Amino acid sequence: MRILVVNGSPKGKYSVTLQTLLFLEKKFAAHEFEYLHAGQQINALAKDFSKAEKALRDADLIIFSYPVYTCIATSQLHRFISLLKSSGLDISGKFAAQITTSKHFYDFTAHKYIEENCCGLGLKYIRGLSADMDDLTTEKGQKEAEEFMRYVLWCAENNIYEPAKDYSPAKRLPVTPVAENSEGKSGDVVIVADLSGEDKGLKDMISRFRSVSAYKTRIVNLADIPMKGGCLGCFSCAPKGECVYDDGFAVALKNEIHSADAIVYAFTIKDHSMGWLFKQYDDRQFCNGHRPVTKGKPVGYLIGGNYPEEANLKAIIEARSEVGGNFLAGVACDQTDPDGEIDNLARKLAYAIENKLSLPANFYGVGGMKVFRDMIWLMRGLMKADHKFYKKKGLYDFPQRKVGTLIKMYFAGAFFSNEKLKARIGMKAINEGMLMPYKKVIDKACEKKG
Numbered sequence: 001m002r003i004l005v006v007n008g009s010p011k012g013k014y015s016v017t018l019q020t021l022l023f024l025e026k027k028f029a030a031h032e033f034e035y036l037h038a039g040q041q042i043n044a045l046a047k048d049f050s051k052a053e054k055a056l057r058d059a060d061l062i063i064f065s066y067p068v069y070t071c072i073a074t075s076q077l078h079r080f081i082s083l084l085k086s087s088g089l090d091i092s093g094k095f096a097a098q099i100t101t102s103k104h105f106y107d108f109t110a111h112k113y114i115e116e117n118c119c120g121l122g123l124k125y126i127r128g129l130s131a132d133m134d135d136l137t138t139e140k141g142q143k144e145a146e147e148f149m150r151y152v153l154w155c156a157e158n159n160i161y162e163p164a165k166d167y168s169p170a171k172r173l174p175v176t177p178v179a180e181n182s183e184g185k186s187g188d189v190v191i192v193a194d195l196s197g198e199d200k201g202l203k204d205m206i207s208r209f210r211s212v213s214a215y216k217t218r219i220v221n222l223a224d225i226p227m228k229g230g231c232l233g234c235f236s237c238a239p240k241g242e243c244v245y246d247d248g249f250a251v252a253l254k255n256e257i258h259s260a261d262a263i264v265y266a267f268t269i270k271d272h273s274m275g276w277l278f279k280q281y282d283d284r285q286f287c288n289g290h291r292p293v294t295k296g297k298p299v300g301y302l303i304g305g306n307y308p309e310e311a312n313l314k315a316i317i318e319a320r321s322e323v324g325g326n327f328l329a330g331v332a333c334d335q336t337d338p339d340g341e342i343d344n345l346a347r348k349l350a351y352a353i354e355n356k357l358s359l360p361a362n363f364y365g366v367g368g369m370k371v372f373r374d375m376i377w378l379m380r381g382l383m384k385a386d387h388k389f390y391k392k393k394g395l396y397d398f399p400q401r402k403v404g405t406l407i408k409m410y411f412a413g414a415f416f417s418n419e420k421l422k423a424r425i426g427m428k429a430i431n432e433g434m435l436m437p438y439k440k441v442i443d444k445a446c447e448k449k450g
């Protein structure tokens, strides 16, 4: 088979992920491997896509090889997919798969994004390999990579691939304008918007939000944020949080965006995602490492397009709020009731600001922070800025030193294993005993009220 590896890492031949492909090329010598360093050469490809077109046309199997960046693919690979789609090149019927390396933090949402786009391009998508950064250096990782490749080739030989999901086209409803009245408004809600698509629908959503917001709002257009390019994945920012680009992005992020009372993101869905420019903005925030620097700040979204059908994008948006410790006040889109959704978003956001609303994280947040915690602990020699922050904020919540709970659980274990004792005391008393600490809280609450 002619296998085209689309390397979405900005590091080109220095990509860690790519090493798995180079390993597989040696192991599967009967097949022909070609490499397109799409991530590194994205600016050149944006000017002239013909090199990519030829490589894609010649391939029987396309493997997307890339690192997971902020829950999804790199901004460079986003842009590549967008260029591919707008080129009009028909690559339907070819096989496609993907290989990523990451620390498994939201690797599944990245894989889903590529799967959705492969299916949209009419490619026969075979499930991917999500490896840890270090997997290839272990025998187990090498075996898994080989097994994966054998599986992919077997699927291709037998014409077996994943079923494609059909997405209905967005039915974008108009937004009713409301006259702006900024009198008496205070506070500061920043709207970070991707207005590059000249999308009137999105602009109208933003306008209505600004009018109905009880807080003062301002727009930061992504095109005006100083960004010389996408994140290069060089990790130079790890010790001190300083980016190799000298474009002032970090300062703008801190002073113009993170300084606000709340942040509202506005974009139109592109290729099942937020679009490459928005992704570039997200990736560049790696200068803040894995530190939830906006913790406690409510966020909201204004989204043009068929958001209700985009389950993966929903997961990414929710995950980012949960891990960041931001109350997600809502996502208003333009599919069913844009006016109502925008107005409710504005009200919920105002409520969250006024009441400093902070609710416990769900699995997305708790699980995500545990992955970060373990990773930063291990990499603390490099990720100095993260390590300092995690120490200061008490985010290293291991090993668990809850000695009281530990002893209680031993007692409970011994008790529950003793049928005679259980029968003598009875389930009613056991249940009541378990609820005693909660009952105390409730009794106290009543006392206070009274």
Ligand SMILES: Cc1cc2nc3c(=O)[nH]c(=O)nc-3n(C[C@H](O)[C@H](O)[C@H](O)COP(=O)(O)O)c2cc1C
Binding pocket: 009, 010, 011, 014, 015, 016, 017, 018, 066, 067, 068, 069, 070, 071, 072, 101, 102, 103, 104, 105, 106, 107, 132, 133, 231, 232, 233, 234, 235, 283, 284, 286
């Ligand atoms: C900007 C940036 C964002 C990242 N985001 C994630 C992430 O969301 N999840 C994860 O598990 N790893 C994340 N990583 C780690 C990379 O996925 C990992 O280092 C990968 O192995 C790099 O592969 P490459 O050398 O092929 O580019 C991120 C790294 C960078 C630089």
